[in-house]
Amino acid sequence: xxxxxxxxxxxxxxxxxxxxxxxxxxxxxxxxxxxxxxxxxxxxxxxxxxxxxxxxxxxxxxxxxxxxxxxxxxxxxxxxxxxxxxxxxxxxxxxxxxxxxxxxxxxxxxxxxxxxxxxxxxxxxxxxxxxxxxxxxxxxxxxxxxxxxxxxxxxxxxxxxxxxxxxxxxxxxxxxxxxxxxxxxxxxxxxxxxxxxxxxxxxxxxxxxxxxxxxxxxxxxxxxxxxxxxxxxxxxxxxxxxxxxxxxxxxxxxxxxxxxxxxxxxxxxxxxxxxxxxxxxxxxxxxxxxxxxxxxxxxxxxxxxxxxxxxxxxxxxxxxxxxxxxxxxxxxxxxxxxxxxxxxxxxxxxxxxxxxxxxxxxxxxxxxxxxxxxxxxxxxxxxxxxxxxxxxxxxxxxxxxxxxxxxxxxxxxxxxxxxxxxxxxxxxxxxxxxxxxxxxxxxxxxxxxxxxxxxxxxxxxxxxxxxxxxxxxxxxxxxxxxxxxxxxxxxxxxxxxxxxxxxxxxxxxxxxxxxxxxxxxxxxxxxxxxxxxxxxxxxxxxxxxxxxxxxxxxxxxxxxxxxxxxxxxxxxxxxxxxxxxxxxxxxxxxxxxxxxxxxxxxxxxxxxxxxxxxxxxxxxxxxxxxxxxxxxxxxxxxxxxxxxxxxxxxxxxxxxxxxxxxxxxxxxxxxxxxxxxxxxxxxxxxxxxxxxxxxxxxxxxxxxxxxxxxxxxxxxxxxxxxxxxxxxxxx
Numbered sequence: 001x002x003x004x005x006x007x008x009x010x011x012x013x014x015x016x017x018x019x020x021x022x023x024x025x026x027x028x029x030x031x032x033x034x035x036x037x038x039x040x041x042x043x044x045x046x047x048x049x050x051x052x053x054x055x056x057x058x059x060x061x062x063x064x065x066x067x068x069x070x071x072x073x074x075x076x077x078x079x080x081x082x083x084x085x086x087x088x089x090x091x092x093x094x095x096x097x098x099x100x101x102x103x104x105x106x107x108x109x110x111x112x113x114x115x116x117x118x119x120x121x122x123x124x125x126x127x128x129x130x131x132x133x134x135x136x137x138x139x140x141x142x143x144x145x146x147x148x149x150x151x152x153x154x155x156x157x158x159x160x161x162x163x164x165x166x167x168x169x170x171x172x173x174x175x176x177x178x179x180x181x182x183x184x185x186x187x188x189x190x191x192x193x194x195x196x197x198x199x200x201x202x203x204x205x206x207x208x209x210x211x212x213x214x215x216x217x218x219x220x221x222x223x224x225x226x227x228x229x230x231x232x233x234x235x236x237x238x239x240x241x242x243x244x245x246x247x248x249x250x251x252x253x254x255x256x257x258x259x260x261x262x263x264x265x266x267x268x269x270x271x272x273x274x275x276x277x278x279x280x281x282x283x284x285x286x287x288x289x290x291x292x293x294x295x296x297x298x299x300x301x302x303x304x305x306x307x308x309x310x311x312x313x314x315x316x317x318x319x320x321x322x323x324x325x326x327x328x329x330x331x332x333x334x335x336x337x338x339x340x341x342x343x344x345x346x347x348x349x350x351x352x353x354x355x356x357x358x359x360x361x362x363x364x365x366x367x368x369x370x371x372x373x374x375x376x377x378x379x380x381x382x383x384x385x386x387x388x389x390x391x392x393x394x395x396x397x398x399x400x401x402x403x404x405x406x407x408x409x410x411x412x413x414x415x416x417x418x419x420x421x422x423x424x425x426x427x428x429x430x431x432x433x434x435x436x437x438x439x440x441x442x443x444x445x446x447x448x449x450x451x452x453x454x455x456x457x458x459x460x461x462x463x464x465x466x467x468x469x470x471x472x473x474x475x476x477x478x479x480x481x482x483x484x485x486x487x488x489x490x491x492x493x494x495x496x497x498x499x500x501x502x503x504x505x506x507x508x509x510x511x512x513x514x515x516x517x518x519x520x521x522x523x524x525x526x527x528x529x530x531x532x533x534x535x536x537x538x539x540x541x542x543x544x545x546x547x548x549x550x551x552x553x554x555x556x557x558x559x560x561x562x563x564x565x566x567x568x569x570x571x572x573x574x575x576x577x578x579x580x581x582x583x584x585x586x587x588x589x590x591x592x593x594x595x596x597x598x599x600x601x602x603x604x605x606x607x608x609x610x611x612x613x614x615x616x617x618x619x620x621x622x623x624x625x626x627x628x629x630x631x632x633x634x635x636x637x638x639x640x641x642x643x644x645x646x647x648x649x650x651x652x653x654x655x656x657x658x659x660x661x662x663x664x665x666x667x668x669x670x671x672x673x674x675x676x677x678x679x680x681x682x683x684x685x686x687x688x689x690x691x692x693x694x695x696x697x698x699x700x701x702x703x704x705x706x707x708x709x710x711x712x713x714x715x716x717x718x719x720x721x722x723x724x725x726x727x728x729x730x731x
Contacts, residue, residue: 005255006226007262010269011334013305015313016063020070025055027071028078035128036121037082043089044082051319054078060310061187062303065194072132073194079125080152080183081320086122087156088236095164100157101650107153111146137193140201148186155181158571161643162239168248169240170631172582173575175218175536178240182224184217188300191307197299203289207518208279209297211537215272216304218536220311222265226258227321249627263343264535267613269308270344271534276301278529286462343613348532351612353601357594359618362626364587365633368673371424375431379416383435390492391485392443401454402484404446412683415439421674422551423667433496440489441516441547447486448520449527449600456528458521465517472510474503512550519544523604532603532612539582545604546588548581551671561660572639572647579636580668584675586629590622591679595686633672640665 018024029049032038038046058074065073091100109115110126118124134142158177162169169177179185192198203209225232225242232238242264246257280301284294315321341347373379387393387410395403419426419434426434452461464486471479471490476499482488498506519541526533533541543549567573589606596602606628611621644665648658679685 005258007258008336008338009223009262009312009334010266010336010339011309011312011332012269012273013309014332015060015309016306018059018063018065018070020067021055021059023067024059024070024074025053028055028074031071031075031128032078032082035079035125037078037125039121040089043085048319049078052081053314053318054081056317057311057314060313061307062191062194063306063310069194072129073190075125076129076133076190079122079129080186082125083122083153084156086120092160092163092236095160097157097160097164100160104153104156108150111149133193137198138201140204141189141192141198144204145186145189148183148189151180152183152186155571159238159240163237167239169245170628170635171242171245171249172539172628172632173579173635174240174242174245176578177571178221178225178242179214179217181240182217182221184220185213187220187307188213188216188304191303192300195299195303197296197303199297199300200289200293203283203287203293203297206283206287207522208275208283211275211279212272212301212304214540215268215275215534215537216308219265219268219272219308222261222268223308223312223315226261226265227315229254229258231321249631263613266339266342267344267534268536270348271537272304274344274531278525344534347615348534348612349530351530351532351603351608353530353603354599355597357598357618359593359607359622361590361622364590364626364676365630366673366676367633367637368669370421370673370677371670373420373424373426373431375426375428376416376420378428379419379431379435380411380414382432383416383439384410386432386436386492387439387443390440390489392439392489394485396484399451401450402447404450405443410439413442414678414682415442417681418674418678421677422671424670433493436489436493437497437551440486440493441550443489444486444517445520445545448524453524453527456524458524458528461521461524465514465521468517469510469514472498472513474498474506474510476506509550512552515544516547516550526603527601530603533609535609535613538604538606538609539585542585542589542604542606543578543581546581546585548584552577552581561663562656563660563664564657567647567651567661570647572643576636576639576644576665576668579632579639580672583629583632583636583672586625586632587672587676587679590625590629591685593618593622595684636668636672 029046032044032049033046038044038049054077055074058070058077062070062073087100087103090096091103106116106119107123107126110118110123111130115127115130118127134145137145155177158181161167199209222242229241229243233241233244242261243254243257246252246260247254250257250260252260280297283289284297289297339345384407387405388407392405392410393403393407395401415438416431416435419431419438423431423434448461448464452458452464467480467483468487468490471482471487472494473479476495479491479494482491498509501509522541523545568577586606593605593607596605597608602608606625607618607621610616610624611618614620614624616624644661648661653661
């Protein structure tokens with residue numbers, strides 16, 4: 001008997017079927033045989049390929065493309081599913097990590113101009129598909145397609161590592177890594193090809209397009225996890241499945257984990273719709289996108305919608321997923337009241353601001369010690385003088401709301417204490433500069449909602465950001481005369497910071513500052529819509545609103561540090577940095593919760609985001625956020641103790657590189673420890689003394705559609721999940 005029934009899926013679009021289905025079936029059957037994919041019955045044979053019916057999948061997911069294009073797309077999906085099963089049989093079952101890495105590294109050569117002779121069906125298929133696909137697309141698309149194809153193959157090692165050590169990811173790590181190994185961003189790139197909808201290069205990395213792609217990808221993967229749980233987890237021993245992740249993290253049964261996963265899927269579909277309807281038109285206006293490019297982007301959006309609907313239809317029909325009990329009824333749209341009012345829907349728009357709250361804060365898990373800089377007192381005095389000079393305590397003429405800070409308030413914030421722990425070895429000038437950056441970012445984070453938020457002046461905020469970019473000239477040319485304290489502060493900080501940097505480093509640092517500025521506008525838009533963010537979108541944007549991306553850039557650019565750029569893009573470095581950033585952001589959200597929710601009417605706080613998603617009370621939201629930040633710290637510890645040394649061995653790192661990497665790790669440890677200590681001592685968050693609380697246990701599952709009646713038990717002795725660079729825009 002199956003361990004669970006499939007949930008009530010949100011299906012906002014009906015599936016459509018390509019009329020060239022039978023042509024694709026016949027073509028791809030012959031193609032798979034030619035590639036040798038049917039030669040090993042332990043992997044595939046003809047009846048098994050026929051039953052999985054990838055022709056039907058592609059006819060559902062690409063309903064409008066011509067026959068030849070459908071043949072090509074179907075061949076790609078046969079290749080990718082065969083790769084997945086071939087990798088399982090050859091390397092996952094044997095736990096052959098070394099052989100697996102060599103096998104994956106060879107695949108990169110088949111995406112180059114002069115590939116080697118293929119040695120197996122996976123290589124043979126890729127060697128055939130690549131020249132049939134990439135000539136029709138631009139160099140920009142080719143680069144993106146290489147990246148997502150490499151993610152799809154190389155990140156299979158992430159799954160293998162987890163199986164090897166019998167580890168299940170925490171929820172944040174899982175979503176990020178599943179996005180790579182699951183292949184849906186790769187599918188999105190093929191949508192561009194099949195729909196004649198190549199994204200304009202200048203828009204492909206914009207927030208709206210990125211969020212459309214990522215929310216599409218997450219929804220595809222979460223749906224697949226629900227359908228494939230029995231096959232992957234029970235039969236194949238896979239550990240990379242969101243249902244299993246929820247079971248382990250929340251300590252709940254499979255039925256409840258299925259509902260959480262489905263609610264997250266629904267929320268991501270709402271995020272897709274929200275982005276398409278509210279952010280995409282604004283992008284077209286802001287960037288002056290011509291009608292032809294708008295048409296391509298909109299065809300891309302339509303192609304992703306078709307893929308979602310068709311992918312669900314195929315999952316219900318394919319023999320690849322046979323174990324779960326499926327809801328009866330014809331395929332088509334399914335938009336119930338619960339889908340519209342639940343997670344990601346109307347519930348996210350109904351928050352009453354300035355609600356009185358009271359919570360007990362946990363003691364954050366912190367395994368590292370704080371070291372203080374001997375120049376702390378110098379930085380304290382210098383920062384007060386600098387903020388006064390920049391005008392942080394003054395109102396602009398005729399605009400009283402711009403009087404954001406007072407000198408006594410700044411002294412109580414004690415930002416120098418935070419900077420001191422973050423960089424205990426800095427010179428006096430370096431510590432003063434770091435403290436000034438903290439003051440500028442924190443002031444800006446307070447200034448934007450005060451000046452632009454109450455008036456819902458998004459246009460004014462965007463114009464302010466456009467002007468601020470002019471105060472960060474990459475060539476260090478003269479900036480315009482500053483018109484307000486935010487501009488004056490940046491005009492002073494930029495040459496002091498960017499002046500000693502090489503040009504490439506300046507560009508990277510400027511991009512990180514721009515990301516933070518744009519994230520402040522994103523927050524203002526959320527307030528204008530009275531919308532509590534989707535959990536995944538919130539966590540990914542929180543790194544920017546907190547300024548952590550910017551401070552990570554400064555850490556990477558530290559004098560005397562020589563770490564190849566490619567290492568920063570590895571799974572280990574990205575996982576380590578993201579875990580550290582999330583830990584710090586979530587700590588800030590715990591300590592700032594009452595200040596933001598009760599006194600500022602804030603909507604962008606992890607505790608509130610969790611409350612809204614689970615429809616639970618504040619204390620339960622605090623418990624979940626504490627469990628999340630603890631899991632991220634545990635992940636950081638594992639990466640630095642196990643994964644990072646293995647990576648350095650693999651690249652045959654010398655002493656100099658190892659010393660640089662150790663310095664970078666130490667800075668991240670200092671950063672997190674300093675942030676915790678500062679939150680415990682600053683007067684920015686009065687009445688927030690932490691007290692220990694127990695971890696999270698999910699004990700009551702949903703009693704109806706959605707999770708409106710689901711609750712998380714208050715912290716208590718019976719626990720299911722046992723979880724024992726600095727911020728610039730500090731809330």
